[in-house]
Amino acid sequence: MRPAVRPVDRLLGPVWVWPAVVMLAVGGYRLGTPDLWRDEIATATVATRSLGDLLRLLQHVDASNGAYYLLMHGWTAVFGDSAISLRIPSVLAMAAAAAFVALTARRLFGGRAAAVGAGLLFAVPPQIARYAQEARSYALVTCAVAAAAYFLLRALERPSRRRWAPYCVAMVLAGAGHLISFSTVVGQVALLALHLWRTRAQADRRLLWQYPLAVVVAVLPVLPVVLLGSRQSDRQLGWIPVPSMRGLARFGEHLFGSDQVFYAFALLALLALALPGRRFQAWQVLLLAELPVVAVWLVSRLSDTSYFIERYLLFTVPAWAVLAGGGAGAVYGAVAALARRLAVRPRQAVVLAGLLSVALLALPAVAALPKQASVRYVGAHNGSEEPFKAAAREISAGYRSGDGMAAPLGDQSWAMAWPGVSYYLSSDVRPFPVFVAQSADDAEDLSPVPCAQPGSCLGGASRIWLVVLGDTLDPLAEMPTDQAQVLRDQYGDPDRVTPLGGLTLALLDRDT
Known part of the structure; x- marks a missing residue:
């Protein structure tokens, strides 16, 4: 017999629903208020050209955004090129990313508290709202990387072609949207290594060749973009400065768009890493969030071209949200266990644990409110420098x-x-x-x-x-x-x- 569905689960529905709905609301609020800035103007200019003109342009400039421009070419042909129309795909992508964050947290940490908390936390950082309202590829890449993480975890549990296929598709979409997103492979390799180390005797040895093969399958369709993009990198990226050690240390503040929000996420992450429950999974997610940043920082330090800028690494925020959700879930479990040990009634223990978890989840949301407002005024996308x-x-x-x-x-x-x-x-x-x-x-x-x-x-x-x-x-x-x-x-x-x-x-x- 299937286990009975609890009333609260029936009321709230699947764990991904409310995170997606909240992200839609956060992304859609005042969607058309900020003026388009120069990068969004590039999207509008290229997407509305004829298909032939668009393809010829990509041979000279912006090939790394070619897949996104082709998508927007089809979109604008149907829905027009108003500011709201240009930004709707990004809102939808961020909502889907929130759903994948919730599903990933459920798979890693178990329980509704961690899953829903992670999905809701994803909508909190001001930079997520900012790029949910931007007619560029960053939201779609963030969604694709979040999806890839979820599908990777499914494949690690029970490897099969049916489970590797969606992972490959998600990685192709991520790489085609922005080549820097392939740096997530560094974090994925670390996650896989920890998985194999923990499951030593029971580990499925097929993973040692299936994962590299899946990455190769994902890279191959994107190779033309890699080749064209590498030739155009000096023109496209020459303005990004070489990052410093201080820039790496303070990168989280820029990535989240608020130092207070970043510190609140860091606190929840520490709780996930420290409290009993699923600390091993928390370390896996931490590496998934941090290693791509460190890798891009190193490459930018050692090569002639720098890629170290927050919007290029926005795709790491879903992992941070999963980790923070795990922290909220760990608090819920620890408080409930302590209450039971102190002979508190079960229902009261659940309420107490729930209230404390909600309070922790509210910390970053409250800290984000001032900056959430600041990304929605007329000149929010350009600082009034491009009126x-x-x-x-x-x-x-x-x-x-x-x-x-x-x-x-x-x-x-x-x-x-x-x-x-x-x-x-x-x-x-x-x-x-x-x-x-x-x-x-x-x-x-x-x-x-x-x-x-x-x-x-x-x-x-x-x-x-x-x-x-x-x-x-x-x-x-x-x-x-x-x-x-x-x-x-x-x-x-x-x-x-x-x-x-x-x-x-x-x-x-x-x-x-």
């Missing part, structure tokens, strides 16, 4: 048919100012591109190509909207010298200069 929407609003308010627009290109194309402002302009506001030799589509790049001879690409516009980086009262001084000289000769000084908090917009009128 593309504000610039577009000013241009739209004063636009006349035939106006031109000049924006940073060339060495400043990383700022995505041209496509960023253009994204927020309505279809009936389309200024003539000034100083542009090739459009971004024709150049198979993210931004237009600047004209080598500015005077020949000025066009006949009587008015030009000028966008420059930074806040300044002399926008022409912030432009390349040859472009500024052409504008001074043809238009004189700007009629109107408007600093916008990261960009400055000016209007040049030849007729005044």
